[in-house]
Amino acid sequence: MDAAxxxxxxxxxxxxxxxxxxxxxxxxxxxxxxxxxxxCSAWLGRVELxxxxxxxxxxxxxxxxxxxxxxxxxxxxxRQDRAVxxxxxxxxxxxxxxxxxAIWPAGKSAPxxxxxxxxxxxxxxxxxxxxxxxxxxxxxKAPRSLDARVHMAWSAREMWTRARRRSDWRWLTLAAALxxxxxxxxLTLYVVGRPEMKRGPTFVIEHVAxxxxxxxxLQRTFAAVLGGAPDAQEKPW
Amino acid sequence: xxxxxxxxxxxTLALFGAxxxxxxPAGSTGAQATASHVESSKLxxxxxxxxxxxxxxxxxxxxxxxGTRRLEFxxxxxxxxxxxxxxxxxxxxxxxNFALDPGQIEQPAMSTPQxxxxxxLQKQHEGFFFRYRDFGVRQRxxxxxxxxxxxxxxxxxxxxxxxxxxxxxxxxxxxxxxxRAAIDDQTGLVLRWTETTLEGRLLARSEFVDFTLDPVxxxxxxxxxxxxxxxxxxxxxxxAQDLATLGFQPHSLQVLPPGYQLLxxxxxxxxxxxxxxxxYGDGLENLFVLERGPDTTPPTPTPQHDRAHPxxxxxxTTPGSGEIVVRICQAGxxxxxxxxxxSGQLFVIGKVGEPDVVDCLQSAF
Numbered sequence: 001m002d003a004a005x006x007x008x009x010x011x012x013x014x015x016x017x018x019x020x021x022x023x024x025x026x027x028x029x030x031x032x033x034x035x036x037x038x039x040c041s042a043w044l045g046r047v048e049l050x051x052x053x054x055x056x057x058x059x060x061x062x063x064x065x066x067x068x069x070x071x072x073x074x075x076x077x078x079r080q081d082r083a084v085x086x087x088x089x090x091x092x093x094x095x096x097x098x099x100x101x102a103i104w105p106a107g108k109s110a111p112x113x114x115x116x117x118x119x120x121x122x123x124x125x126x127x128x129x130x131x132x133x134x135x136x137x138x139x140x141k142a143p144r145s146l147d148a149r150v151h152m153a154w155s156a157r158e159m160w161t162r163a164r165r166r167s168d169w170r171w172l173t174l175a176a177a178l179x180x181x182x183x184x185x186x187l188t189l190y191v192v193g194r195p196e197m198k199r200g201p202t203f204v205i206e207h208v209a210x211x212x213x214x215x216x217x218l219q220r221t222f223a224a225v226l227g228g229a230p231d232a233q234e235k236p237w
Numbered sequence: 238x239x240x241x242x243x244x245x246x247x248x249t250l251a252l253f254g255a256x257x258x259x260x261x262p263a264g265s266t267g268a269q270a271t272a273s274h275v276e277s278s279k280l281x282x283x284x285x286x287x288x289x290x291x292x293x294x295x296x297x298x299x300x301x302x303x304g305t306r307r308l309e310f311x312x313x314x315x316x317x318x319x320x321x322x323x324x325x326x327x328x329x330x331x332x333x334n335f336a337l338d339p340g341q342i343e344q345p346a347m348s349t350p351q352x353x354x355x356x357x358l359q360k361q362h363e364g365f366f367f368r369y370r371d372f373g374v375r376q377r378x379x380x381x382x383x384x385x386x387x388x389x390x391x392x393x394x395x396x397x398x399x400x401x402x403x404x405x406x407x408x409x410x411x412x413x414x415x416x417r418a419a420i421d422d423q424t425g426l427v428l429r430w431t432e433t434t435l436e437g438r439l440l441a442r443s444e445f446v447d448f449t450l451d452p453v454x455x456x457x458x459x460x461x462x463x464x465x466x467x468x469x470x471x472x473x474x475x476x477a478q479d480l481a482t483l484g485f486q487p488h489s490l491q492v493l494p495p496g497y498q499l500l501x502x503x504x505x506x507x508x509x510x511x512x513x514x515x516x517y518g519d520g521l522e523n524l525f526v527l528e529r530g531p532d533t534t535p536p537t538p539t540p541q542h543d544r545a546h547p548x549x550x551x552x553x554t555t556p557g558s559g560e561i562v563v564r565i566c567q568a569g570x571x572x573x574x575x576x577x578x579x580s581g582q583l584f585v586i587g588k589v590g591e592p593d594v595v596d597c598l599q600s601a602f
Contacts, residue, residue, distance in 0.1 A: 202560045203563055204560050205565060208566040210314055210315050214564060214575055215582065217527070217582075217584065218586065222571065222586055224362045225365075225370065226312055227321060229311075229321035233319050
């Protein structure tokens with residue numbers, strides 16, 4: 001086999017690469033090994049040649065659109081995360097004293113009214129926003145007709161509310177009185193009219209021993225339903 | 238004597254006898270039954286139960302036939318058992334015309350005048366007999382609702398014709414007797430029937446002794462009602478028009494015996510007196526309610542035996558005291574009741590118990 005194609009010793013491969021790239025220096029032991037091992041010596045020569053060739057290559061920037069597409073394909077969405085994470089990793093920096101003093105002169109705090117306004121807005125955010133923006137609305141005078149309608153509706157509602165409050169007890173009293181009157185009239189009519197109510201007649205049952213003691217017309221019907229049998233009996237021929 | 242009685246009786250007897258029949262098949266009007274429990278499955282072996290019942294109902298007036306039948310009736314009165322047995326000739330043209338003519342009287346023994354009088358009376362009952370006397374289906378739905386019918390296994394021959402025998406029993410309470418009938422396979426005519434008490438005592442029996450589907454119709458004295466009979470179309474509550482023709486406000490039963498419904502209302506005019514006859518039924522048995530309004534004619538001589546009616550002076554009401562006297566007679570399976578109210582009369586007769594009759598009457602006043 002050609003010496004140039006011999007494989008290096010496996011236990012020397014990493015050290016040979018490090019020497020070729022400059023990361024490690026050659027020493028006596030390595031030189032002794034290289035002197036007697038043709039494979040490692042040839043392989044080191046090829047690696048050093050490759051390193052030198054690569055170092056002599058010029059730097060060529062990637063096309064801009066390629067850069068964007070690669071980043072878009074492989075890291076979409078991660079950049080924001082990384083930015084957020086980077087911000088979070090930033091150490092908090094206290095405001096310089098000079099700045100603080102520039103905002104609030106030494107010895108003075110925020111006025112109480114500011115604290116109260118801030119607190120109110122924080123507690124009632126919706127109202128606070130409305131209050132602030134409402135103050136910017138231009139006030140216009142309502143037409144007279146609209147004003148009259150609103151006033152009338154408001155007045156009627158107010159009157160009804162007041163009247164209801166006053167008359168609740170009156171209505172209850174009146175209803176109770178009417179109920180008593182109706183009950184009294186009904187009871188009176190019942191008591192007065194009871195003797196005049198139609199009552200069924202009393203039936204007095206008289207038992208008759210023989211059909212011959214009944215009305216002749218009934219006897220004849222009886223004879224008919226019996227095929228004439230009674231007609232054949234007990235007749236005063 | 239017989240001739241004189243004939244004249245007197247011709248009018249009075251016709252009311253409940255001859256006038257009984259309008260040429261209308263029994264059960265063709267009236268009731269709307271609510272059939273609920275019919276043991277009809279037992280009939281299926283001989284075909285459709287409804288078809289058989291329908292044939293029984295319609296055959297007497299739709300089938301041309303003739304023959305002679307022997308009839309036998311037993312009833313008890315005042316503890317004495319009475320029996321009547323005689324022959325009767327039947328002719329029907331299948332178009333609604335019919336004739337029943339009394340034949341030989343087997344029992345009891347009668348003299349010639351007695352027999353002639355009896356034959357006259359029988360002839361006066363002709364229409365009533367044909368419609369109401371014999372076993373038959375008066376109203377199909379009511380019959381199916383109130384009776385169970387069991388077909389007996391072995392066919393029999395009656396008057397040379399093959400018949401299917403059936404047992405007919407009232408469902409539930411109210412049963413007072415049972416029937417066994419032989420139905421002609423070809424026509425649906427009842428060629429033989431017997432009625433017995435629940436204890437098995439014979440009450441009535443009828444059987445054709447000769448029978449033909451091709452009778453001679455020439456010269457037959459078909460039944461014609463001698464009275465003015467008008468069928469009232471309105472039901473339980475009479476219409477204003479019916480009330481006007483009736484001439485009086487009748488009492489209407491508000492309570493009926495179980496299973497009974499109004500089948501027919503008829504206005505009958507006899508010797509100036511108007512009667513309302515209402516026939517209630519349970520499909521087989523009948524309950525007759527007869528009411529007479531105030532008599533508007535001058536008093537006329539009445540037959541001797543009418544004046545002798547011993548209970549006439551007792552069957553009265555006393556309006557002042559609010560009492561109504563009901564005279565009731567129990568004769569065998571039958572209950573008879575009479576009420577005189579004001580100048581009118583109300584009679585009830587049916588094969589129902591006395592409590593049912595009293596309930597009916599009380600509901601009418």
